Amino acid sequence: MNVVFHQDFYDVYVSDPAAEPGRMEAIVEAIREDSTFISPDQADLADILLAHDKDHVESVKKYGLYPIAALAAGGAIKTAELALKEPCFGLIRPPGHHASAGSAWGFCYFNNMAIALLSLHHRKMIKSAFVLDFDMHYGDGTVNILENHSFVNIYNPESRFRDRYMKDVREKMERVSVDMIGISAGFDNHSEDWGGVLLTEDFFDMGVMVKKAAERSGGHYFALLEGGYNHKVIGKNAQALITGMEK
């Protein structure tokens, strides 16, 4: 699969778990053999401003995090653009789903998913979109930014029970019919990560569900990395999702 990635994502930009050394390396190691790596550029400020206030951009600059956050957002845009041709995975950080228009928390700065979808929609490359956010944390930033945009719907599955969780996602994806599906792919709900709910095979299954939904509706799909903090399992979990998206 095409994987959008930049060497700078290896850098430790702050001391939070999303920026910890070894995290990106673990994923690259697991998916290297079957991936074509494509390098992104920083997002244009105009694209970032589709989702964020100027004041928020200034505060990210003040903390010295603009270059890496804009590179992640640029990676998200590139991932979504490439997905118009074939499925794509954005191996990016910092993550984005806790970033709202004027504020951010939870290791996030710019909302990569919102910026990518708003950019494509702004350029009339998509008419409708759906976000499946299976990170263990509710993607409040994505909801805050996109809830007033009628072209997109967002789903955060919430059950703490694995069977129910997977049933909910399956039933939801069977009803999705849009031009573009974006997966906010946080792997922190894995049984050996913070959330402790899902197994590796569940990420594979969700990849297949998204692929089927896209095929049924004549649409496209991509995934962006969000959370996931156990370096021992994040690689195989990302690989499982990617393999499902290709299946």
Ligand SMILES: [Zn+2]
């Ligand atoms: Zn999370």
